[in-house]
Amino acid sequence: MDERKQKVLRAIIMDYISTADPVGSRTIAKKYNLGVSSATIRNEMADLEEMGLIEQPHTSSGRVPSDKGYRYYVDHLMDEDDLVGGEKDIIRAFFTDRFNRLDQLYHETCKVLSELSPYVTMIMTPVKSSGTLEQLQLIPVSPFQAVLVLVTDVGLVHHRTVDFPVPVSEERLKEVGQILFKRLKGRNIDDVNITLMREISGELKEELDIVDSVFEMMSDAVKSSGEEKVFLEGTLNILNQPEFNDVKKVKEVLSFLQDEKILRELLHGKNGIGMNFSIGDELSHDEINRCSMITCTYSINGNTMGNIGILGPTRMEYARSASLIKEVAKELSNVLDHNEKK
Amino acid sequence: MDERKQKVLRAIIMDYISTADPVGSRTIAKKYNLGVSSATIRNEMADLEEMGLIEQPHTSSGRVPSDKGYRYYVDHLMDEDDLVGGEKDIIRAFFTDRFNRLDQLYHETCKVLSELSPYVTMIMTPVKSSGTLEQLQLIPVSPFQAVLVLVTDVGLVHHRTVDFPVPVSEERLKEVGQILFKRLKGRNIDDVNITLMREISGELKEELDIVDSVFEMMSDAVKSSGEEKVFLEGTLNILNQPEFNDVKKVKEVLSFLQDEKILRELLHGKNGIGMNFSIGDELSHDEINRCSMITCTYSINGNTMGNIGILGPTRMEYARSASLIKEVAKELSNVLDHNEKK
């Protein structure tokens, strides 16, 4: 793979990324002055095609990068595309705002990213919040109802309404709450399971009816906190991409993205740390085999916590999107660090 | 408007609703045996067109109902379309499930509706929850952080993380929480404003730094609870409708529906009680002037609380959708009643 071939490949990919039209030898000779004529470039292109890096949709049309071509580009040719100054400012400014709730922070972050890029963006909240229980409180509402509030050490708050089969006085409720708290404080939140429940129930025999109801809601809260939540934005962005000018394709991809389980899977991907590119078939889902995805991990105090992702057509702006996602991941980690320290 | 004209109009609308093709005189003569020939029907159709109830996309094509035609149909011709037995069962069964959280209930309800109808569905949570404060609690997390929990009498629970500028001991926090609760208990949640805050601040002079932070979060919670939240589902359903086989239209409508303020407006609509039909231009938004919307109010203990809506092309199944929405509203009201009584 000599240098000129690389230059030609890069030129093809960059042109195709910005125009979405198959690119011909003449275009390259004119727009990207490589100092050789279109005929020479044609020869190079024939070679590149033989190597499987580019393809011809049909005889006598320009060339289009193949998945393999994009992969080569991402691995070897791509410049670090520094964002326009203004964009970095937007991201910074965004993260100096205060967020009252954690889910709001994720949601808004995802949204900002979707406004800065013309693709679908997603953020997955921390993996299996391996948090410990910091607080547990039962707040009386009526004789038959109370609100259960759980706080974990990573600052997550859950609440559930608990219904009791029998009336419960405020005093009794308070007592039970305190006992439960004492027993559960500092424990890993995943430990809230049947075994533990049995154990505690034994101790609280008289209050069995209350404890049962509370435990039910507690495990419900734990279950939903255990699952990583995925925020999705910018789904309509892809309607602007020429590869989605067919309603059938739009439907296929958008329906596919409706399933949160799928999104989690996509974001987990190769769960290495840092940036990750998956191109076309590498995503191994037929529904999005004409798409690529860039993911990046973010962290709290250095511990990898979750993933941010951008999904676009294989013809996406890899360099720009990567810089974008990296910047956002950095700033998000920053904010979460601060939040944690307090 | 004699009876035969009505029959013809109804036939045209029903046929168009199910086929989406302009319907001709011959089709009607054959499929809906009105006992007259196509020529006669042609004459009737000419009259109906003169009355503005149907239209011809171009000379020599079949007729298509106009907005006015649909309006006449909805007002005078529509049968109460009883749902297929199975569907009612599905709805019933759905509502016998238990829901741990109120927002989950709304969300799932919206989803069920979107699965039973091929259109976009939405549910708006209670209008300006004019609830009173039932509970207020400050749960310590760290010296600089606490969780504020608010419970209103309609069973809504809000929580916010409060940051303090100075360390606060658990005892002080408890004290402040109790004083605040005493002062605010039973008050309308909208009353939490600056005046009241001043009043209470005066009383709690020593704890000003704490109270300030708490109030900030409180008004944030109140603000977000004051706004009616809208749940939206089935947006992808419309991709199956032939009127949306053009990506441009899809984009226009879907982008339009992204704005929650717009959705609130649509659902408020003519805020009478019960069922409401808005057809085409009656929605007074150009982006959806080829759509119709059916809304229905639901209630808690007889007090009208919020709205459920179905949005589809003007060629939507009015009767079926209306029955569907009515049934769901009934069952939802039912569940909410029960929830309230406890």
Add this chain to the structure above:
DNA sequence: TTTAGCACTCGACGATGATGAGTGCTAACA
């Protein structure tokens, strides 16, 4: 090794004509 020249391919686009669904009108009929 590079380049100019040339024949060739093939999708896009516009014009053309056939097809058929559907209409309005008229005249005959009950």
Add this chain to the structure above:
DNA sequence: TGTTAGCACTCATCATCGTCGAGTGCTAAA
């Protein structure tokens, strides 16, 4: 007087066909 059969007419749809042009591969000369 209302209904119907017949007929001429309209117009969207669709397939066909030729043109155009972008782009290629190959060859021969520089």
